[in-house]
């Protein structure tokens with residue numbers, strides 16, 4: 095990159111992600127063991143945008159929680175840059191399926207919460223306004239979560255993660271509750287941030303169009319225990335045309351692959 099310094103280089107390298115031979119067995123309260131992930135290996139370059147798709151229950155959220163450092167693997171290793179992931183960090187932002195807002199805080203205070211916890215609110219306050227505008231909620235700054243629609247709450251959760259400028263952003267179906275129009279607008283906003291910041295992103299989505307529109311690569315997982323079934327590179331230039339013949343052809347191919355993955359999954363139960 096023109097003008098990049100050694101420090102920049104170090105910074106971008108530091109946000110690559112490595113998942114190596116990771117398995118995870120969840121133990122439920124009643125003692126049942128659930129094998130959620132089996133021997134997953136995945137390497138994501140700094141600044142890459144990768145989507146994760148697969149049937150529900152295949153371990154996508156489990157994998158994101160491991161990368162976020164909220165949970166530990168049963169075996170295998172996870173690294174960010176050269177460092178093993180040993181717990182949560184502000185450099186890795188996570189937006190859950192469920193917005194998980196603090197019900198007792200206003201929209202503004204929810205978005206500010208991470209900055210306040212790190213004692214950097216004073217110097218970053220203008221960022222809060224920027225991100226509130228970005229997600230279209232500036233007129234709801236003083237509203238409480240119970241006054242918001244599901245889509246609005248999810249946009250607050252997105253702003254709350256983005257305002258910390260994480261180097262790695264983990265998105266667990268963050269646009270799922272949005273109407274089609276808002277969803278497409280937010281996809282473009284997330285892409286714009288990604289391009290401006292060079293954030294490394296891992297996006298879980300059920301929406302194949304979203305995966306093709308956004309990603310450098312799509313990782314398809316098998317039904318539980320989740321393994322990586324295949325990885326598809328999307329080489330189309332951005333901004334992508336959702337109705338182009340290349341887009342539609344790829345969409346058809348991926349849907350077909352997912353369909354067959356689903357059939358294989360059911361076979362052992364018959």
Ligand SMILES: Nc1ncnc2c1ncn2[C@@H]1O[C@H](COP(=O)(O)OP(=O)(O)O)[C@@H](O)[C@H]1O
Pocket residue numbers: 120121122128129130149150151152153154155156157318
């Ligand atoms: N904390 C947990 N305790 C027990 N089982 C869990 C826990 N979290 C997830 N699971 C189980 O692990 C499997 C994978 O879950 P999850 O990662 O949420 O899948 P996905 O996000 O792909 O739908 C599911 O069968 C789920 O019920």
Ligand SMILES: [Mg+2]
Pocket residue numbers: 154155156191266
């Ligand atoms: Mg999930």
